[in-house]
Amino acid sequence: MSTSVQSLPIVLSRLCKAYGSVKALDNVSLNIAAGEFLTLLGPSGSGKTTLLMALAGFVRPDYGSILFGDREMITTPPNKRGLGMVFQSYALFPFMTVAENIAYPLKIRGLSKSDQKMRTEHALDTVELDGYGDRRISQLSGGQRQRVALARAMVFEPQIILMDEPLSALDKKLREHMQIELKALHQKLDATVVYVTHDQREALTMSDRIAVVNHGRIEQVETPERLYRQPNSFFVADFIGESVSLPVEVSNKKAHLNGRVLKSDLPISEGHGGHRLVIRPELLEVILGEIPETANDFSGHVYDIIYQGDSILVIVQHESLGQINVRVPANRAGQKGLPSQGERIGLALHPEDTIIVPEHGS
Amino acid sequence: MEQIGKRKIDGMWLTVVGIAVLFFLILPTLIVIPMSFSGASFLEFPPTSLSLRWYAAYFNSPEWMSATQTSLIVAVMTTVIATPLGSLCAYGLHCSTPRIRNSVQALVIIPIVVPVILIAVGVFSLYAKLGLNYTLTGLVIAHTAIALPFVIVTVMSGLKNYDFDQELAARSLGASRAMALWTITVPQVKFSIQTGAFLAFITSLDEVVISMLISGGDNATITRRMFNSLRDQLDPTIAAISTCLIIVSITVLIGVQLIGRRKNIDK
Numbered sequence: 266m267s268t269s270v271q272s273l274p275i276v277l278s279r280l281c282k283a284y285g286s287v288k289a290l291d292n293v294s295l296n297i298a299a300g301e302f303l304t305l306l307g308p309s310g311s312g313k314t315t316l317l318m319a320l321a322g323f324v325r326p327d328y329g330s331i332l333f334g335d336r337e338m339i340t341t342p343p344n345k346r347g348l349g350m351v352f353q354s355y356a357l358f359p360f361m362t363v364a365e366n367i368a369y370p371l372k373i374r375g376l377s378k379s380d381q382k383m384r385t386e387h388a389l390d391t392v393e394l395d396g397y398g399d400r401r402i403s404q405l406s407g408g409q410r411q412r413v414a415l416a417r418a419m420v421f422e423p424q425i426i427l428m429d430e431p432l433s434a435l436d437k438k439l440r441e442h443m444q445i446e447l448k449a450l451h452q453k454l455d456a457t458v459v460y461v462t463h464d465q466r467e468a469l470t471m472s473d474r475i476a477v478v479n480h481g482r483i484e485q486v487e488t489p490e491r492l493y494r495q496p497n498s499f500f501v502a503d504f505i506g507e508s509v510s511l512p513v514e515v516s517n518k519k520a521h522l523n524g525r526v527l528k529s530d531l532p533i534s535e536g537h538g539g540h541r542l543v544i545r546p547e548l549l550e551v552i553l554g555e556i557p558e559t560a561n562d563f564s565g566h567v568y569d570i571i572y573q574g575d576s577i578l579v580i581v582q583h584e585s586l587g588q589i590n591v592r593v594p595a596n597r598a599g600q601k602g603l604p605s606q607g608e609r610i611g612l613a614l615h616p617e618d619t620i621i622v623p624e625h626g627s
Numbered sequence: 628m629e630q631i632g633k634r635k636i637d638g639m640w641l642t643v644v645g646i647a648v649l650f651f652l653i654l655p656t657l658i659v660i661p662m663s664f665s666g667a668s669f670l671e672f673p674p675t676s677l678s679l680r681w682y683a684a685y686f687n688s689p690e691w692m693s694a695t696q697t698s699l700i701v702a703v704m705t706t707v708i709a710t711p712l713g714s715l716c717a718y719g720l721h722c723s724t725p726r727i728r729n730s731v732q733a734l735v736i737i738p739i740v741v742p743v744i745l746i747a748v749g750v751f752s753l754y755a756k757l758g759l760n761y762t763l764t765g766l767v768i769a770h771t772a773i774a775l776p777f778v779i780v781t782v783m784s785g786l787k788n789y790d791f792d793q794e795l796a797a798r799s800l801g802a803s804r805a806m807a808l809w810t811i812t813v814p815q816v817k818f819s820i821q822t823g824a825f826l827a828f829i830t831s832l833d834e835v836v837i838s839m840l841i842s843g844g845d846n847a848t849i850t851r852r853m854f855n856s857l858r859d860q861l862d863p864t865i866a867a868i869s870t871c872l873i874i875v876s877i878t879v880l881i882g883v884q885l886i887g888r889r890k891n892i893d894k
Binding site: 321322323342343344346347348349350352353354356357358359360369370373374417418421427 | 790792793795796797798799800801802803804806807811814815
């Protein structure tokens, strides 16, 4: 029981799936390390759920390969893939008790009654629902149902667990709480987790790495911090975090804005179309005196100041670039010396924060 | 105050009209029951004398008993075949793409929409070639064909309210598709399947037009014999049989309702 499960790596190569003329999966290749928490992040209709369903065996790709460890899975039916799956709707069986739900995969596997009972209780314990075994599903709250779904998906110690937006039905507070819990649970279970969400904050909070999916393709796979700070396309930069973007000219590996060279320490990714400068409101620094030589100057006039509780959003009107937003913390340090409406505000964008991305990724 | 008063009157009207419509629907059925207890040799309402002689006549007549047996065998066989077949068809349609679902659904409804006499004539000429006229097998096949749409429609509406992810979940947890269907989906659409089975049974038991053409001799159904009897020798035996049929239908209907209510309490 306590023997730790050997988690499995997943290797996806050149997966394709078309529905008529719509490419739900367009040549998707992805390596997921054993024990990794990988999130598929993308807008609705991006193909992230199709990819998860292909992993689960409910969607048969037209082309490509899916390896769990060194076993090819592409034609294996879902029940032979040995993975746990948590559904958006939880998909709990309403005519069974909590314990019967959790014991279902054990019963299918022909475990003895006493083994079923022991493992079910252990699973209930893991998700902190001990004593709830005899309840009916209808007697549980949303968060509790979520835990039962989790317990059921991991009770048979699968090496891979798939989750399809499991937290989207919960309210914000509970969702944030469950994110932290899921992350802790992942460390305890040592299973490879593939998680689907359209919520970028959730992805940033939980994942070891995030794969951003768009139009059936993977745009970028990176750790949360690198993905946020070094997006490789305008889509990724725009989808994750807040930003204002401005078209720039790139020549000789230098970006030019309004004829002036932009100082940037970040590499400029290859791609199609023009390039854009991405300005994240929290990366701009409010400078009270002179803008340092080393930074890019985005100074303008304060158009509006919006108090948002944890932070203050200042909308700045720039003479030639239009509106630029800057976010400062709503504490004394942040508010100190903040100019009032109509006054001039000094804004610096440092080279390590100057993100320049191609319009379309390569 | 005025508004509430007006609403009350409106409500009253609705109740009155509702009761009138219900009465109108049920009256012809109810009138048969007193007629069956008549002591006279002809159908009369209200009966001038009371007796059970027409029930005795029914239960003591070998012809009527044989016809009843035929009808019950055919109805049970039709239910036994149409229920699983229709349920699986509904499941298949539920799982297919909307385009296939909509077109096949339209096709499946045809037996309900097409005048039964057309089906009867078609079946009769087909059976004449196949040698299935006047056989139990032929009756069961024909009745299954007209009962299927009822099963399909009720089971499909049951599946519509069912979270299909549950079946996927069961499969991901190790159950084969058949096992997931049997252990997770079927228990949750059981009520729809039972309703479908009831409708299949009643459809077969009530069927007259097809039976008129393709049943006969030893395998005449009770409806066919009743029809002939109405034409030839109008006596209250018909009323006694009708009363028995009404009791059978109502009993089955109440049974299905009770099972359904128990399920709702469980929830």
